[in-house]
Amino acid sequence: MTFDGLDHTHDPALTSWVTSANDPQTPFPIQNLPFGVFRRRGSAEPWRGGVAIGDRIVDLPAVAHHLQGSARAAAEACAAPSLNGLLALGPAAWQALRVAISEGLRTGATLAAEADRVLVEAAKAEMAVPTAIGDYTDFFASIHHARRTSRIIRGDTDVRPNFHWLPIGYHGRASSIVVSGTSVRRPRGQFVPPGANEPIFAPTQRLDFELEVAAIVGVGNALGEPVPIAQAEQHLFGLVLMNDWSARDIQAYEAMPLGPFLGKSFATTISPWIVTMAALAPFRTALAPRETGAPRPPAYLDQGDAAACAGIALALEARIGTSAMRDRGVSDATVTTTDLRSLYWSFGQMLAHHTGNGCNLRIGDLIGTGTVSGPETTSAACLLEITEGGRKPVELSAGESRVYLQDGDEVVLTGWCADGVHRAIGFGECRGRIVPPLG
Amino acid sequence: MTFDGLDHTHDPALTSWVTSANDPQTPFPIQNLPFGVFRRRGSAEPWRGGVAIGDRIVDLPAVAHHLQGSARAAAEACAAPSLNGLLALGPAAWQALRVAISEGLRTGATLAAEADRVLVEAAKAEMAVPTAIGDYTDFFASIHHARRTSRIIRGDTDVRPNFHWLPIGYHGRASSIVVSGTSVRRPRGQFVPPGANEPIFAPTQRLDFELEVAAIVGVGNALGEPVPIAQAEQHLFGLVLMNDWSARDIQAYEAMPLGPFLGKSFATTISPWIVTMAALAPFRTALAPRETGAPRPPAYLDQGDAAACAGIALALEARIGTSAMRDRGVSDATVTTTDLRSLYWSFGQMLAHHTGNGCNLRIGDLIGTGTVSGPETTSAACLLEITEGGRKPVELSAGESRVYLQDGDEVVLTGWCADGVHRAIGFGECRGRIVPPLG
Numbered sequence: 001m002t003f004d005g006l007d008h009t010h011d012p013a014l015t016s017w018v019t020s021a022n023d024p025q026t027p028f029p030i031q032n033l034p035f036g037v038f039r040r041r042g043s044a045e046p047w048r049g050g051v052a053i054g055d056r057i058v059d060l061p062a063v064a065h066h067l068q069g070s071a072r073a074a075a076e077a078c079a080a081p082s083l084n085g086l087l088a089l090g091p092a093a094w095q096a097l098r099v100a101i102s103e104g105l106r107t108g109a110t111l112a113a114e115a116d117r118v119l120v121e122a123a124k125a126e127m128a129v130p131t132a133i134g135d136y137t138d139f140f141a142s143i144h145h146a147r148r149t150s151r152i153i154r155g156d157t158d159v160r161p162n163f164h165w166l167p168i169g170y171h172g173r174a175s176s177i178v179v180s181g182t183s184v185r186r187p188r189g190q191f192v193p194p195g196a197n198e199p200i201f202a203p204t205q206r207l208d209f210e211l212e213v214a215a216i217v218g219v220g221n222a223l224g225e226p227v228p229i230a231q232a233e234q235h236l237f238g239l240v241l242m243n244d245w246s247a248r249d250i251q252a253y254e255a256m257p258l259g260p261f262l263g264k265s266f267a268t269t270i271s272p273w274i275v276t277m278a279a280l281a282p283f284r285t286a287l288a289p290r291e292t293g294a295p296r297p298p299a300y301l302d303q304g305d306a307a308a309c310a311g312i313a314l315a316l317e318a319r320i321g322t323s324a325m326r327d328r329g330v331s332d333a334t335v336t337t338t339d340l341r342s343l344y345w346s347f348g349q350m351l352a353h354h355t356g357n358g359c360n361l362r363i364g365d366l367i368g369t370g371t372v373s374g375p376e377t378t379s380a381a382c383l384l385e386i387t388e389g390g391r392k393p394v395e396l397s398a399g400e401s402r403v404y405l406q407d408g409d410e411v412v413l414t415g416w417c418a419d420g421v422h423r424a425i426g427f428g429e430c431r432g433r434i435v436p437p438l439g
Numbered sequence: 440m441t442f443d444g445l446d447h448t449h450d451p452a453l454t455s456w457v458t459s460a461n462d463p464q465t466p467f468p469i470q471n472l473p474f475g476v477f478r479r480r481g482s483a484e485p486w487r488g489g490v491a492i493g494d495r496i497v498d499l500p501a502v503a504h505h506l507q508g509s510a511r512a513a514a515e516a517c518a519a520p521s522l523n524g525l526l527a528l529g530p531a532a533w534q535a536l537r538v539a540i541s542e543g544l545r546t547g548a549t550l551a552a553e554a555d556r557v558l559v560e561a562a563k564a565e566m567a568v569p570t571a572i573g574d575y576t577d578f579f580a581s582i583h584h585a586r587r588t589s590r591i592i593r594g595d596t597d598v599r600p601n602f603h604w605l606p607i608g609y610h611g612r613a614s615s616i617v618v619s620g621t622s623v624r625r626p627r628g629q630f631v632p633p634g635a636n637e638p639i640f641a642p643t644q645r646l647d648f649e650l651e652v653a654a655i656v657g658v659g660n661a662l663g664e665p666v667p668i669a670q671a672e673q674h675l676f677g678l679v680l681m682n683d684w685s686a687r688d689i690q691a692y693e694a695m696p697l698g699p700f701l702g703k704s705f706a707t708t709i710s711p712w713i714v715t716m717a718a719l720a721p722f723r724t725a726l727a728p729r730e731t732g733a734p735r736p737p738a739y740l741d742q743g744d745a746a747a748c749a750g751i752a753l754a755l756e757a758r759i760g761t762s763a764m765r766d767r768g769v770s771d772a773t774v775t776t777t778d779l780r781s782l783y784w785s786f787g788q789m790l791a792h793h794t795g796n797g798c799n800l801r802i803g804d805l806i807g808t809g810t811v812s813g814p815e816t817t818s819a820a821c822l823l824e825i826t827e828g829g830r831k832p833v834e835l836s837a838g839e840s841r842v843y844l845q846d847g848d849e850v851v852l853t854g855w856c857a858d859g860v861h862r863a864i865g866f867g868e869c870r871g872r873i874v875p876p877l878g
Contacts, residue, residue, distance in 0.1 A: 134573075135614050140697060160695055165638050166629050170697040171610035171704070175574050175799045176662055185663040187796035190605050190737065199604050201737045201795070223615055223706070224624040224877070250796065256599055258579060258609035259698020262796040265610070267662070298629065298640045356640070357626035357689065357701040358877075360614045438663070438797075 004309075005281035009033070009102040012423045016105045017112040018119065020054030027416070027426020028052040030105050033098055034238070034273035034427075035083055041126040049078025049086060049130075051101050052273050052428070056119040058101060063118040066111055071100035082132040083274070087218045087237055087363045094218070094237065098278055127272035129179050130240075131216055131364035136177060136268070137354060138212070138244060138368040139169040141345040145373035148380060152389040153252070164295050167345035167353050169370075172244075173265035177366065180271050180430045186407060186437045187266035189250030203437040204247035204263075206390065207405040210371040211318045211381035211413050212242040213340055215347050216274050217365040224358040229303055232348040235361065238276035239347075241316070241413045241430035242368050243269040248384055248404070270366070271413070271430035282422035284309035288342050288375075300356055301349045310346035314427075315339050316372055316415045318381065323408035325397050332412055333396040335386055338372050338379035340415075407436045443748075444720035448472070448541040451862045455544045456551040457558065459493030466855070466865020467491040469544050472537055473677070473712035473866075474522055480565040488517025488525060488569075490540050491712050491867070495558040497540060502557040505550055510539035521571040522713070526657045526676055526802045533657070533676065537717055566711035568618045569679075570655055570803035575616060575707070576793060577651070577683060577807040578608040580784040584812035587819060591828040592691070603734050606784035606792050608809075611683075612704035616805065619710050619869045625846060625876045626705035628689030642876040643686035643702075645829065646844040649810040650757045650820035650852050651681040652779055654786050655713050656804040663797040668742055671787035674800065677715035680755070680852045680869035681807050682708040687823055687843070709805070710852070710869035721861035723748035727781050727814075739795055740788045749785035753866075754778050755811055755854045757820065762847035764836050771851055772835040774825060777811050777818035779854075846875045 008014075009031065015022045016030040028034065034052050039045040050057040064075035070089070074097035077085040086094070104111040111118065140146060146163055150156040162168065178184075186207060190199040218237030221227050227235060244264060251263025286308050296302065303310050316339060319332035345353075350367055361367075373381040380386045383404055386394050393401035405411070410433040418424035447453075448470065454461045455469040467473065473491050478484040489496040503514035509528070513536035516524040525533070543550040550557065579585060585602055589595040601607065617623075625646060629638040657676030660666050666674060683703060690702025725747050735741065742749050755778060758771035784792075789806055800806075812820040819825045822843055825833050832840035844850070849872040857863035 135612055162629075162638070162692055162695065166693065168693065168697055169700050171612055171700065173574055173610055173798060174613075175801050175804075176797075178662070185797050188665070188739075189796050190601075198734070199601070199737075201739055223617070226627070226877075247796070253601055254605060254607065255696070255698070256601065257694070257698070258607055259694070259696070261608050261610065262793070262798065265798040266796040295637070298638075300627075300640050354701070357628050357686070357705040358615075358624050359612060359701065359704040362614050365614075438665075 009098055010282050010422060015107045016053060017107050017109060018054045018056050018105060020056065023054065026054050027428050028054055029423050029425065030102060031423040032275060032279050032425035033101055034275045034279065035130065036272045036274065037082060037128040037130045038120065038125040040120060040124055047081035047128050049083050052122065053105055055122050057122050057125055059118055059120055066104065066114065067100045069096065071096040081128065082364065083130050084132050084364045090219065091234065094276065095278060098276065127179050129177055129270065130272060130274055133174045133177055133364050133366045134362040136172040136174040136366040137169050138172045138370060139167050139345065139350050140370040141167050141343045141350065142371055142373045143344040144342060144375050145371040145381065145385065148373065148385045152384060165298065167350045169350065169354065170259045172268065176265055177268045177270060180269055182269060182432060183435045184245055184267045184432045185435050187247055187250065188437055189247055189262050191249035191253045199253055204250055206248035207434060208246045208248050208383045209318065209405065209411040210244040210246055211316055211336055211338065212244050212368045212370060212372060213314065214240050214242040214270060214366050214368040216240065217361045217363060217367065220362045221355055221360055223360040226358060227352055227355040229301060229348060229352040232351040233277065235351055236277050236347060238274040239280065240274055241271040241415050241427050243411060243413055243430050243432055244368060245269065269430055269432040271427050273428050275425065275427055279425055280312055280417065283313045283417040283419060285311050285313045285341055287311035287346055297349065301352055303346065303348060310348055311341040311343065313339065313341050313419060314415050314417050316413065319412045320396055320402065321410045322396060322400055324400055330397045335394055336379060336381045338374040338381050340372055342374040343369060343372065405434050407434050409434050448537055449721050449861060454546045455492060456546050456548060457493045457495050457544060459495065462493065465493050466867050467493055468862050468864065469541060470862040471714060471718050471864035472540055473714045473718065474569065475711045475713065476521060476567040476569045477559065477564040479559060479563055486520035486567050488522050491561065492544055494561050496561050496564055498557055498559055502543065505543065505553065506539045508535065510535040520567065521803065522569050523571050523803045529658065530673065533715065534717060537715065566618050568616055568709065569711060569713055572613045572616055572803050572805045573801040575611040575613040575805040576608050577611045577809060578606050578784065578789050579809040580606050580782045580789065581810055581812045582783040583781060583814050584810040584820065584824065587812065587824045591823060604737065606789045608789065608793065609698045611707065615704055616707045616709060619708055621708060621871060622874045623684055623706045623871045624874050626686055626689065627876055628686055628701050630688035630692045638692055643689055645687035646873060647685045647687050647822045648757065648844065648850040649683040649685055650755055650775055650777065651683050651807045651809060651811060652753065653679050653681040653709060653805050653807040655679065656800045656802060656806065659801045660794055660799055662799040665797060666791055666794040668740060668787060668791040671790040672716065674790055675716050675786060677713040678719065679713055680710040680854050680866050682850060682852055682869050682871055683807060684708065708869055708871040710866050712867050714864065714866055718864055719751055719856065722752045722856040722858060724750050724752045724780055726750035726785055736788065740791055742785065742787060749787055750780040750782065752778065752780050752858060753854050753856050755852065758851045759835055759841065760849045761835060761839055763839055769836045774833055775818060775820045777813040777820050779811055781813040782808060782811065844873050846873050848873050
């Protein structure tokens with residue numbers, strides 16, 4: 001591996017004997033090789049680890065005996081319903097497996113003769129949440145999201161002072177994290193309807209999405225032992241897309257003084273494929289510069305020269321489709337286009353801060369960015385921002401608009417790294433449809 | 440089992456062939472039978488489930504073959520490093536095991552002949568966190584705590600309106616939950632020192648304890664399916680004592696707008712023995728009455744006639760001992776005496792609210808009450824309240840006082856149910872000592 005983390009697995013010239021992986025439109029070319037947990041849909045097969053390649057999935061336990069050494073051990077560790085066993089083997093094993101899979105899938109590799117035994121059609125598979133998530137933390141790392149929501153909710157012209165000094169975060173609910181494609185039931189909760197003086201307990205009237213990205217912890221730390229900023233990124237295995245569904249009315253009523261709770265905990269959807277930090281290496285970049293006069297982060301969050309590649313150029317999009325649009329055959333409407341590099345805080349800073357008090361992270365933990373809103377109106381990444389708190393409907397198709405989500409609405413998040421130099425890689429989809437509350 | 444949950448296992452006249460269980464001072468008489476996870480200290484034995492009886496522990500896997508039917512299956516399920524397998528068998532199995540252990544430990548029972556094989560000396564055992572905790576939630580269920588902290592922190596004369604309508608809660612950090620006896624390292628974090636304009640990153644100067652009680656979830660619910668208030672208690676296995684260590688300066692700086700995070704997540708200590716809801720049945724009582732004019736809870740939180748026994752008469756105490764006191768042989772100083780029945784919200788209400796949005800609870804989850812402060816000054820259950828935010832030191836021994844915890848200080852929580860009619864049962868200790876920050 002070279003200094004910048006690039007090696008032959010990133011070579012844009014590489015092609016695969018899995019021909020769908022050579023389609024310029026696939027998010028999963030041979031340069032990507034994201035990890036997930038799958039089985040054939042509707043089968044009683046065991047859940048197991050796989051790698052996406054074009055429109056196929058490499059069945060890692062099935063391919064293990066074609067591999068050698070630590071790559072083989074890593075593939076064997078994927079014979080489990082979560083990737084935690086693979087992660088526990090550590091970064092050298094992850095890299096050995098990435099290299100071995102890359103070599104096995106290359107055009108001309110002898111593994112092609114085993115295609116029937118080692119590949120599963122992605123269209124015939126179902127996916128699971130890929131790791132056992134001990135704890136899920138969500139940050140608030142976009143200053144654009146913080147600033148817009150401050151203005152819309154509180155009428156403040158700026159973020160609170162602490163925003164500049166530390167990545168604000170909170171503990172989320174791990175149990176209700178679901179994989180892309182899972183329906184999301186509209187939650188009930190307490191909120192004060194417009195004009196009322198007392199709360200009611202009713203289905204939320206302000207159901208929102210939040211376009212986020214989340215990191216999967218691959219290397220934990222012991223309780224009481226902070227992770228230095230220079231080592232923080234080494235604790236990450238990869239990233240997924242995340243939709244942090246939010247019931248704004250429930251959230252608003254409950255959140256003082258202890259923060260979000262039931263307004264969020266009814267469901268959080270993640271994309272099934274973990275795009276590894278290794279695969280993302282070609283797309284590292286600086287985060288957007290801070291404004292003049294913004295304080296320099298404290299030493300434990302100061303990335304020094306590494307700030308030049310602390311961010312990731314990851315173009316993100318959110319689309320919404322409604323029942324009526326599906327009935328009419330109308331495509332989903334894009335409501336947001338944003339980029340991960342617009343964050344104020346990097347994943348390394350989030351992780352160093354999170355462990356700065358000695359808090360222990362465990363393998364498989366999930367760390368979200370918060371809503372990845374950018375500076376432009378078109379890069380506002382939740383309906384609260386897009387519709388100015390419900391005051392400006394967003395048009396989705398002819399005659400149909402939304403302020404918040406209605407039953408039957410489906411939100412689809414996508415993400416792509418594409419710089420015109422390296423082979424573009426994608427995250428696939430993070431998809432969820434709202435279903436009515438229980439009667 | 441009778442209507443009120445009492446059966447022959449609660450008979451105050453019962454005695455045990457484990458003679459230490461007949462000592463009036465033991466928290467663990469035969470009427471209690473709390474569950475924990477243990478092994479002989481310093482051994483390589485597997486962690487396994489046990490029941491405390493006097494100064495001994497019943498080794499549940501070792502006793503299994505002396506039992507029959509579902510009690511035997513339940514004891515066999517305890518051959519694991521957590522009690523989750525036992526909990527998964529459900530309330531009927533828990534009760535069968537309680538009855539079988541009660542019968543086996545009674546004076547005259549033939550199991551006495553097996554004492555050497557089925558008992559372990561508690562003094563020679565080490566204990567573990569008893570369940571695999573998927574998610575940890577902490578509530579804010581004492582109006583006395585809410586009111587005092589509102590006054591001390593914000594100068595408000597009362598709680599926010601939402602306090603009366605719903606049990607306010609937030610997600611805590613599961614990874615840093617430790618068992619009684621584990622040292623707690625003073626955390627670093629960002630806070631603004633008195634007189635300064637900018638935060639520093641330094642060891643907390645306002646380290647506090649919070650005396651809490653926490654419930655262990657024994658029966659989960661499916662995502663999207665709220666638990667009705669009438670069934671909520673059936674989802675609980677039992678209770679432990681909990682110390683929700685809090686760095687007040689870190690908490691104050693970070694908590695807006697998303698609530699507590701690193702000010703809490705460095706450690707949370709629980710007592711090792713889960714006192715079951717079955718054992719607590721004789722001590723059920725109404726919560727303290729709400730004030731005139733307080734709103735009646737919404738229907739999904741309304742306990743109806745069951746409100747008469749929604750609380751638990753559990754007397755709680757917090758003591759502090761310092762290095763100097765230990766050196767001089769001085770006993771710990773009691774800084775709080777309070778009672779669980781002073782809560783504004785019951786565990787049943789917390790659980791019904793928690794799942795009201797469809798959030799799924801899982802077996803082994805931990806649900807804390809928040810600081811169990813009572814109405815009197817002497818029942819304030821954290822130093823923030825006791826010392827009026829650090830303004831009034833509390834005297835611990837001659838010449839030694841505290842506003843917040845210093846390195847070497849040890850906090851010990853205890854809890855007893857004792858009504859003068861039934862056999863008194865206790866929770867044992869929840870103990871933790873502060874050690875200096877890493878250099």
